[in-house]
Amino acid sequence: MEFVIKISQFLLSLSLLIILHELGHFIPAKAFKTRVEKFYLFFDVKFSLFKKKIGDTVYGIGWLPLGGYVKIAGMIDESMDTEQMAQEPQPWEFRSKPAWQRLIIMLGGVTVNFLLAIFIYIGMSYFYGDTFLPNENIKDGLEIENTVAIKAGLQTGDKILAVDGDEIETFSEIPEKVLFGKEILIERDGVQSTIKMPEDFLAQLLDSKEKGLIKLRQPFIVVQVPDTSFNKVSGLKKGDIIVGLNDYPTKYTDEVKIALEKFKGQTVSATVKREEQKIILPLKVSEDALLGLVVAGQSTSKTLEALGYYDYDVKDYGFFESIPVGLNKAKDKLVSYWDQLGAIFTPSTGAYKGVGGFKAIYDIFPSFWSWQVFWSITAFLSIMLGVLNLLPIPALDGGHVAFLLYEMVSGRKPGDKFMEYAQMVGFFLLIALVLFANGNDIYKAIFG
Template sequence: MDFVIKISQFLMSLSLLIVLHELGHFIPAKLFKTRVEKFYLFFDVKFSLFKKKVGETVYGIGWLPLGGYVKISGMIDESMDTEQMQAEPQPWEFRSKPAWQRLIIMLGGVTVNFILSVLIYIGMSYYYGEKYLPIENIPDGLFIENVTANEAGLKTGDLIVAVDGEKINRYSEIPEKVLFGKNITIKRQGRDSIINMPEDFLAQMIDGNQRGFINLRLPFVIAKVPDTSFNKNSGLRKGDVIVRLGNIETKYIDQVLPALDVLKGQEVTASVLREGSNISVPLKISDDAKLGIVYGSITEDNLEQLGYYQFETKKYGFFEAFPVGIKKTGDRISSYITQFKAIFTPSTGAYKGVGGFYAIFNIFPATWSWEVFWGITAFLSIMLGVLNLLPIPALDGGHVMFLLYEMISGRKPGDKFMEYAQMVGFFILIALVLFANGNDIYKAIFG
C-alpha cells in the first residue's frame, strides 16, 4: 500500500508538471499561428496508450513516463524530423516566425514552471500558513550525532546561528545551509565560535550514506513496555517522558544512553513527566545498560505541550500570500542554483548525490498529505524550469541560446548546424540521465 501511495503521488505530480510545461510551449505557438503536430504526456516510442487528433494536433499519452513533448512544425527538436526541414519553409512553421516569437515559444515552458511554483506557494501560504521554529526558541542546542559532522567540529548542544556570515532565523534553514556552507557560526555554552567546514563535506556525507545529520534534541518518550521486560511492573506507561535517572538529568534522548552506561546494573528512581506532573518510578538498568523498553516518536504539538519547543504559526490573508509565494519561489530558485553550482564543482563531490527518477520517487512520503504533495510539486516545478534553461541544445535553454545569438548577430544558424547541435545535445542529455539514474542504482546496490 505504501508503494501505491508513493507511486500515485509521483505520477500525479510528474504528469501535472509535464502537461503544464508543454502547455507553456503550446499556447504561444498557437497564438503566433504556428502549427503544433503533437501534444504528448510521456513518450510514445513505437506506440501510444492513447491518441486522438483534434484539428491539426494529435493529443496522446505515451507508455514511457520519462517526460513529454509538443512537436512544433518546422522546428529541429527531439523528433529529428529532418525531412520536413528539407522542404520550403511554410508560413505556419516555427522557422518562418520572427525570432522574438520563437523565443517566447521556447521560454513558455519554463515560464509556466515558475508561475506554477508561485501559485502553489501562494495557495499553501494562504491555506496552511507557515509553521516554523525560530532559532531563539531552541534552548539547549541541536542533536548532531554524525561522524562526518562531528569530525568537522560540530557536536550535540551546538546552536548554529549563522552560515557564511548570514544569520539563521529558523531551524528549517539549517541543514541545507550547513551542507553548502564554508564557515559555520555556532553558539556553544554561551560563546560564539566559527567552524571552517571541509570543502568536500557534502561528498563525505554522501560517501558515508549519512542523512539527517542535524536534528532537534528530543525527549525520551515511552512507546511500549513489553510484557517480557524486566521493568514491566515499574509503573511506566505509554507516553511517559523520562526526565531523570537517579541523580542524572535526562531531558533529551542523547543524555539517556550515557546515563544508562553510568548506572548499568543498578536500580534507580526515575522521574517521568506524565500529563504535566512529575512521577517517580523505580527502574532496573541491566548490566548491558538497557531498560528493556521501547521509545517512540513525538509530534510537534506534543513537543509544545511538554514545553520543549515553542513553534510559531504565521497566517496570511489572500493578498498577503502573494508576495510570500513570490519570495519562496525566488528563494527556492536561488537554493537550487547553489546546489547546481556545487554539482559542477568536482572538489565538493556534490555530483555523487545526483539522483534520477528513483530519487525523485523517494521524495514522496508513504502517507498521503496534500500539503507535502504540493510542496514537493512546487519544488519539482522549479527544478524542471532550471534544468530546462541549461544551454544544452536538446533542452529549451539550448534553443534559447541559439535564438539569442541570432537576435544579437542578425545571423540565423543553419538547419544542418541545428541538426548536429540537437544530436550532440541529445547525447549529452542521455549521458546525464544515465549518470543520474546510474547513481540511483549504485546507491541501491552498494548504499
C-alpha cells in the same frame, strides 16, 4: 498500500508538471499560428496508450513515464525529422516565424514552471499559513548525531547562529545552510566560535551513508513497553517521559543515552513525567545500555510545544498578504536550488555523488497522503524542472534559447545542419546525464 500512495503522488505530480510545461510551449505556438503536430504526456516509443487527433494535433499518452513533449512543425528537436526540414519552409512552421516569436515559444515551458511554483507557494501561504520555530527559541541547542558533522566540529548542544555571515532566523533554514555552508558561527556553553567546514563535507556525508544531519533535541517519550521487555513490570506506561536517571537530569533523549552508558547493567531510579506529576520508577539497564522500550522518534511541533520544549510561531495570511510571502518563498527555493546545482558541478564538493533520478524523486514523497506536503514537493520540482530546462544544452529549452539569442544579436541564423549536429550532441549529453542520475539510484539501491 504505502507504495500505492507514494507512486500515486509521484505520477500525479509528474503528470501535472509535464502537461503544464508543454502547455507553456503549446499556447504561444498556437497564438503565433505555428502548427503543433503532437502533444504527449510521457513518451510514445513504438506505441501509445492513448491518442486522438484534434485539428492538426495528435494528443496522446505514452507508456514510458520519463517526461513528455510537444512536436512543433519546422523545428529541429529530438525527433530529428530531417525529411520535413529538407522541404521548403511553410508559413505555419516554427522556422518561418520571427526570432522573437520563436524565443517566446521556447521560453514558455520554463515560464509556466516558475509561475506554477509561485502560484503554489502563494496558495499554500494563504490556506496553510506558516508554522516555524524561531532560532532564538532553541534554548538548549541542537542534536548532532552524524559522525561526519561531529568530525567537522559540531556537537550536540551547539546553537547555530549564522552560516557564511547570514543570520539564522528559523530552525528550518539550518540543515540546508549547514550542508552547503563554508563557515558556521556557533554558541557552545555561552561562548561563540566559528567552525570552518571541509570543502568536501557533502561528499563525506554521502560516503558515510548516515541518515540525518541536524535535528531538534527530543524528549524521551515511551511509546510501548513490549511484553518481552525486561522492564515490563517497571510500571512505565505509554506517554511517560523519562526526565532523570538516578541524580542525572535527562531532559532530552541524547542525555538519556549518555546516562545509560554510565549505568550499564545496573538498576536505576528513573524520574518519570506522567501528565502533570513526576514519579520515581526502578528501571533495569542492559549491558548494551538499553532499556528495552519503544520510544518516539521526531515528535510533531504540537507535541513539543504542548510539552513545553519549544515555542513555535504561527502566521496566518490574508489573500493579499500571501502574495509577497509566496513570491519570497519561490525566490528562496530558486536561489537554494541554483546553489545546489553549483555544488553539483563543482567536483571538489563531491555533491555529484548525491545526484538522483526518478527513484530519488519518488523517494521524496511520503508514505502517507498530505496535500500540503504534495503541493510543497510539486512546487519545488517545478522550480527544479524550470532551472534544468534553462541549462544551455541543445536538447533542452535552454539550448534553443541560446541559439535564438545568438541569432537575435548577430543577425545570423545557425544553419539547419549545424542545428542537427548540435541537437544530436545535446541529446547524447542529456541521455548521459539521465543515465548517470538513475545509475546513482541503482547503485545506492544495491550497495546502500
